[in-house]
Amino acid sequence: MKKLFAASIAAIALAYPTMAAAPPFDTPAPVAFMKDLSSGAILYSKNPDQRIPPASLAKMMTVYLAFDMVKQGRVKLDQMVTVRPETWERWHGPKAGSTMFLSPNQQVSVRDLLYGIITVSGNDACVVLAEGLQGTEQAWVSQMNAEAKKLGMANSHFGTSNGWPDEGVTYVTARDLAKLAEATIEEFPELYKHFYSKPDFTWGKTAGGEPITQPNRDPLLGRVEGADGLKTGHTEESGYSVTGSAEQNGRRLVMVMSGMTSFNQRISESVRFMNWGFRAWQAHPIVAKGKQVSTAEVQMGDAGTVGLVAPRDLTVTVPSGALPAMQAKVVYAGPIKAPIKAGQHIADLVIQMPDTGPQTVPLVAASDVGEAGFFRRAWNGLTSLFG
Numbered sequence: 001m002k003k004l005f006a007a008s009i010a011a012i013a014l015a016y017p018t019m020a021a022a023p024p025f026d027t028p029a030p031v032a033f034m035k036d037l038s039s040g041a042i043l044y045s046k047n048p049d050q051r052i053p054p055a056s057l058a059k060m061m062t063v064y065l066a067f068d069m070v071k072q073g074r075v076k077l078d079q080m081v082t083v084r085p086e087t088w089e090r091w092h093g094p095k096a097g098s099t100m101f102l103s104p105n106q107q108v109s110v111r112d113l114l115y116g117i118i119t120v121s122g123n124d125a126c127v128v129l130a131e132g133l134q135g136t137e138q139a140w141v142s143q144m145n146a147e148a149k150k151l152g153m154a155n156s157h158f159g160t161s162n163g164w165p166d167e168g169v170t171y172v173t174a175r176d177l178a179k180l181a182e183a184t185i186e187e188f189p190e191l192y193k194h195f196y197s198k199p200d201f202t203w204g205k206t207a208g209g210e211p212i213t214q215p216n217r218d219p220l221l222g223r224v225e226g227a228d229g230l231k232t233g234h235t236e237e238s239g240y241s242v243t244g245s246a247e248q249n250g251r252r253l254v255m256v257m258s259g260m261t262s263f264n265q266r267i268s269e270s271v272r273f274m275n276w277g278f279r280a281w282q283a284h285p286i287v288a289k290g291k292q293v294s295t296a297e298v299q300m301g302d303a304g305t306v307g308l309v310a311p312r313d314l315t316v317t318v319p320s321g322a323l324p325a326m327q328a329k330v331v332y333a334g335p336i337k338a339p340i341k342a343g344q345h346i347a348d349l350v351i352q353m354p355d356t357g358p359q360t361v362p363l364v365a366a367s368d369v370g371e372a373g374f375f376r377r378a379w380n381g382l383t384s385l386f387g
Contacts, residue, residue, distance in 0.1 A: 022355035023280035023319050027269055030259040033174035034277050037182055037252040041317035041356040043277055044255075048175040049155055052258050055233030056098065056121045057243055058163030058170055060180050061144045063117055063195075066110065066129060067188040068147070077111040081132030083124075091124035097164070100125040101204025101212050112203065119201040120214040121232070126162035137161050148176070151183050165235055174256040177243050181230050181254045185245060196229035197221060219267040220244045224274045232266065233258075240266040246274055251317075253277045283315040284323065286351070293363055294330045296347055300372050301338030307366030308332075308347050314361045316351050326353040330363065340369040 025044055031052055034044040069075035085104040092099060100122030116125030130140035144158040153176035159169030185192050202213040220227035227246040234240045241258035255273055260266045287293060287310040295305040332347035347363040
């Protein structure tokens with residue numbers, strides 16, 4: 001049975017700390033959350049576990065599911081889907097909220113449906129995609145909830161593919177939305193880059209035959225350096241909300257805000273929040289790429305231990321211009337069973353620091369460890385038997 005091993009690493013505790021409180025930030029948004037993905041630091045947290053209606057932020061899960069199918073090869077981006085007349089009837093016109101302006105019996109590619117969901121927040125595009133890839137919207141929603149569970153979105157539940165108000169069946173939290181954003185960015189980097197920062201999308205025609213071009217509703221695009229996603233939402237019930245991400249100088253932040261009172265307030269507050277995250281905090285180097293931090297015990301290997309090294313230059317997030325005291329420990333589930341490949345992620349370095357919660361960065365195996373031969377296994381058995 002594997003146990004959680006933890007070892008304190010005094011060697012990287014930084015000397016000469018200065019007093020450093022978390023940089024202040026205040027917002028009228030009733031719910032706000034920010035995480036630095038480069039270090040795992042939680043930079044801001046206001047009612048992060050309060051259940052809220054997501055509105056169109058629920059579409060992030062529909063996109064996540066579609067990206068996963070594309071990555072697995074189960075779905076092709078140029079695969080065509082037919083718009084059912086019944087679906088068009090339900091999801092067109094003013095009563096349907098944001099739409100992609102699909103037409104009944106129209107053939108649409110998965111690629112264009114994803115643009116319609118991500119760029120212009122098409123409620124119609126979500127349902128057409130769900131029905132085209134899973135048969136029915138409810139079958140798709142079941143998959144959304146299964147994926148939410150896998151991602152650890154413990155306080156979220158979906159009742160629709162697009163977040164349309166459903167009397168409280170659909171709910172999320174800011175912390176869960178940040179998890180979903182992080183998973184989308186890290187698991188599907190190429191798809192994320194390709195789809196999420198498109199400035200506008202053209203589909204459908206006006207009554208006069210003119211093409212309809214709609215802008216991306218993301219308030220961060222073009223206003224914050226490095227902004228490249230993700231999604232906005234609005235209903236009378238939820239207010240104005242946004243989940244956003246940006247990357248600057250190797251630091252990627254994810255933020256969530258919900259419950260704002262106007263379109264303009266969503267723009268101003270989200271831009272101010274993201275700029276605060278980059279300006280009031282900075283990355284501080286702790287371990288250089290390739291440096292060995294510790295060792296881990298190995299089970300049934302041709303070596304009893306393996307070195308743990310930094311796979312990249314590792315940093316922690318600290319208040320700008322300050323260096324707070326910090327403690328670090330290596331954590332892994334072990335002993336780690338052989339074989340092990342050099343570069344394999346087998347442990348984490350967890351840094352404890354005031355105000356940000358634990359910051360977790362990866363450690364990888366320094367070298368290959370093969371499976372033990374017969375005599376080595378016998379010797380390991382004897383030593384474990386006699387302690």
